[in-house]
Structure formats: C-alpha cells, structure tokens
Amino acid sequence: MKARYAAVLLTATLVLPVRGQLAMNEEFGDGYDHSLQDYVTRKIEQRKEKTAESESTPNGKKKWKMDDFVSVPKFGGYVVGTYKYDSQEGKEGGEGFGLRYLRLYLDGTVFRDFKYRVQMHVSGEPGTKTSARVVDAFISWQKWHFIGAKIGEFKRCFTFENPMNPWDISGGDYTQLAKQFTGLGGDFYPGGTSSAGRDLGFQLYGDAFPVGKTRHYLLHYQAGIYNGQGINTGDKDKEKDYIATVQLQPVKGLYVGMFGWSGSFHDGVQSNYFKRWAAGLSYEGLFSARAEYGRNIYAASADTRGKGRKSDAWYVRLGVPTWRWLRVNLGYDAYRSDMASWQSLNSIYSLGLQARPHKNLQFQLQWNYCHDNSRLASVDKDYHQLWTQAYIRF
Numbered sequence: 334m335k336a337r338y339a340a341v342l343l344t345a346t347l348v349l350p351v352r353g354q355l356a357m358n359e360e361f362g363d364g365y366d367h368s369l370q371d372y373v374t375r376k377i378e379q380r381k382e383k384t385a386e387s388e389s390t391p392n393g394k395k396k397w398k399m400d401d402f403v404s405v406p407k408f409g410g411y412v413v414g415t416y417k418y419d420s421q422e423g424k425e426g427g428e429g430f431g432l433r434y435l436r437l438y439l440d441g442t443v444f445r446d447f448k449y450r451v452q453m454h455v456s457g458e459p460g461t462k463t464s465a466r467v468v469d470a471f472i473s474w475q476k477w478h479f480i481g482a483k484i485g486e487f488k489r490c491f492t493f494e495n496p497m498n499p500w501d502i503s504g505g506d507y508t509q510l511a512k513q514f515t516g517l518g519g520d521f522y523p524g525g526t527s528s529a530g531r532d533l534g535f536q537l538y539g540d541a542f543p544v545g546k547t548r549h550y551l552l553h554y555q556a557g558i559y560n561g562q563g564i565n566t567g568d569k570d571k572e573k574d575y576i577a578t579v580q581l582q583p584v585k586g587l588y589v590g591m592f593g594w595s596g597s598f599h600d601g602v603q604s605n606y607f608k609r610w611a612a613g614l615s616y617e618g619l620f621s622a623r624a625e626y627g628r629n630i631y632a633a634s635a636d637t638r639g640k641g642r643k644s645d646a647w648y649v650r651l652g653v654p655t656w657r658w659l660r661v662n663l664g665y666d667a668y669r670s671d672m673a674s675w676q677s678l679n680s681i682y683s684l685g686l687q688a689r690p691h692k693n694l695q696f697q698l699q700w701n702y703c704h705d706n707s708r709l710a711s712v713d714k715d716y717h718q719l720w721t722q723a724y725i726r727f
Contacts, residue, residue: 403443405441408437409727410438410726410727411436411725411727412432412434412724413723414432415432415723417431417719418719420718422712432456435455436453439452447474448473450469452467452470453465454468468486468531469485478539478540478541479541481537481539482536483536484535485533487531487532488531489516489532490555490578490592492515492611492627493590494510500726503623503664505722506720510626510646514629528563528564531563531564532561532564532574534558534559535558551581551583552579553588555576558573558574560574561573562599569598570598570604572597572604573596574596578590589614590615591610592611593610594610595607605631606631607629609627609628609629611625611627624649624650626645628643628672629644630642642671646667646669647667648664650664658689659688659689661687662685664683681703682702683701685700685720694725697723
C-alpha cells in the first residue's frame with residue numbers, strides 16, 4: 334500500500350507542474366506539446382542559479398566566469414528549396430527546381446548587452462548579382478527596452494514586411510511593395526543589383542509605455558541613417574538615406590505603423606533622388622493579418638526632386654489556422670509603376686497552404702492568378718503560377 338501511495342504521489346508531483354505550463358505554451362503552434370520541455374528547462378535554470386550563488390567568494394563577491402563576458406558563438410542557418418510553374422507566354426527561366434535561399438549565420442553576445450550577427454547568402458548563380466555575399470554584419474546594443482542602437486549592415490526599417498524573415502511572411506515570396514520599394518527586388522538599383530532589403534548604416538530603436546493587463550508596449554520606433562547604395566557598397570555621392578517608423582500597439586499583437594524614407598543612390602553618372610512613405614497594420618494572434626500601402630516619388634536628378642515619376646503599391650495578407658500546424662493563406666498584391674496610369678497595374682491573387690509540423694520545418698503550396706496590364710496587347714495579360722517550397726532551419 335505504501336509503495337502504491339508513493340508511486341501516485343511521485344506521478345502527481347511530475348505531472349501537475351507540466352499541466353500547469355500547457356496554457357503558457359499555446360503560442361508555439363508547431364504541432365508539439367512543449368510543456369514538459371519547458372518544465373525541465375526551468376528546473377535546470379533554477380539549479381544553475383543556485384550553483385552560481387554557491388560559487389560566490391567568501392567575501393560575498395561574485396566569481397566571474399567567461400560566459401559573463403562573451404557567449405559561445407551560435408552557428409545556424411536555413412535552406413529553402415522550390416519548384417515553380419509559370420504559364421505566362423514568352424517568359425524564359427524561372428520554372429523548375431531551384432534553391433531560393435541558403436543562408437548561414439553566426440551570432441552571439443559580448444557583455445550581455447552587445448549582440449552581433451554575421452550572415453552569408455551562399456546560394457545563387459556563380460559570378461552573378463545573386464552569387465555568394467554577406468547580407469548581415471552588425472553589432473547592436475540594448476540595455477533598456479526603450480532605447481537600443483545598431484550599426485553595420487542590416488535590414489532597412491521600411492514597411493512591416495521587409496524586416497521579416499522569409500520563414501514568417503506567410504507567402505511564397507515577398508510582396509511587390511517590399512521588393513520594389515526596399516531593395517528586395519532586382520530593379521531597385523542600376524544593373525538590377527539586389528540588396529536583400531539591406532544597407533549599411535546606423536539605427537536607433539526601442540519600445541515604450543507598457544499598457545493594459547498584458548503590459549505590452551504601446552509604442553515601437555526605429556530611426557536610421559544609411560549610405561543608400563545597398564549592401565557591401567560604400568557611399569558614392571556623400572548623401573545619406575533617412576528612414577523612420579513609428580508603430581502603435583493598442584492591443585497586444587496589433588500594430589498600426591507609419592514609415593517614411595528620404596534618400597538617393599548614385600548610378601555611376603549622377604545621384605537619383607526619391608521620397609517614399611508607407612502605412613499599414615499588422616496583427617499576429619488567433620490568426621495573422623497584414624495590410625500596407627506605399628507610395629514613391631522618383632526624380633532622376635536634384636533639379637527634378639519632388640517632381641518625378643510616382644508609383645505606388647499595396648497588399649493584403651490573411652493567414653487562418655485550420656489545424657494545429659496547418660493554415661490557409663490568402664493574399665492580394667498590387668503595384669503600379671506609374672500612378673498616372675492604371676495600365677501599369679500588376680495584380681496578383683494568391684491562395685496557399687502552409688504546413689509547419691515542426692518549429693524548424695515548413696512546407697508551402699501556393700497558387701497565384703496574375704493580371705498584368707503592363708504587358709503588350711499581343712501577349713496574354715493573365716497567367717497562372719504554382720509554387721511549392723520546403724524550408725528547414727538548423
């Protein structure tokens with residue numbers, strides 16, 4: 334009887350703390366129950382804290398370790414493989430199997446408050462604009478939540494989508510707004526050089542004013558100054574790009590943001606100037622939703638600054654969970670290369686399935702219906718695309 338009672342008591346001791354953690358870990362949503370893992374991790378951390386306290390010197394001073402100054406560097410990366418079908422007439426390439434991304438990174442901390450990251454893009458056709466290159470190389474500092482600083486090469490703080498990892502954008506590709514207005518696409522700079530949405534510069538950022546029962550931050554801000562020439566390139570015209578965003582979070586998970594950018598780039602002959610802004614909202618909770626509108630004014634010289642060609646773009650994306658690790662994604666994506674003419678409109682309607690059976694494994698299937706008014710009258714303006722993608726992180 335005593336043995337049976339002891340067994341029951343031991344089981345209750347182990348199970349009850351685990352069940353108490355279940356409600357706290359629903360946000361993972363990757364098809365796995367993390368409660369036991371978190372319980373064990375918490376116990377290990379508590380033991381480490383007790384061990385650190387016991388290792389104090391007799392006079393009460395802490396015995397410093399190397400880990401208190403410099404963390405062990407973390408190495409990781411992700412791979413994205415694709416297969417694409419495109420029905421549009423006259424298009425060469427872009428179909429079949431491909432390697433969309435192979436990224437490798439190294440990051441860590443120094444003195445706890447300083448963080449660094451170096452990331453390489455190592456896929457792409459050798460000797461071309463997509464070949465191997467550094468895409469991130471920066472140091473950041475943040476001791477307090479309301480202010481932090483970052484210097485080096487990193488993503489520009491323009492639009493909700495550009496700073497996001499491809500893993501999280503809920504679509505087979507970035508929208509036209511992000512690609513055309515942030516340097517993710519191939520025609521942002523002369524020669525079609527892609528900057529992966531990044532630039533060399535300095536940025537301040539932070540979160541302020543905790544509100545509500547959840548104590549989420551009402552205000553998020555970022556403001557940066559950049560060279561304006563993209564990645565791995567020095568400043569060629571001695572002028573800088575200025576980018577800033579202010580985002581309000583009235584309800585936890587819901588952000589309403591405004592973005593502004595004044596900048597230029599040198600094409601080898603002269604500086605080209607532009608001003609652009611964007612506004613939108615983003616929500617991550619029971620479902621995901623994101624919508625943005627952006628406008629760009631491009632001038633070929635300083636004399637025509639503010640009077641150049643105007644273009645705009647907008648999109649709506651919605652992701653709805655249908656099972657523990659499966660969801661349906663819907664999207665509408667539009668871009669006008671010339672705001673004065675609807676004939677320049679390119680529209681993309683998308684329907685996709687996103688499966689994430691593990692937090693480091695994801696599969697996507699997406700169908701796009703495209704209507705491109707800018708195509709020649711002799712060519713069909715309507716065509717279809719079918720994308721499949723597999724992601725793995727390590």
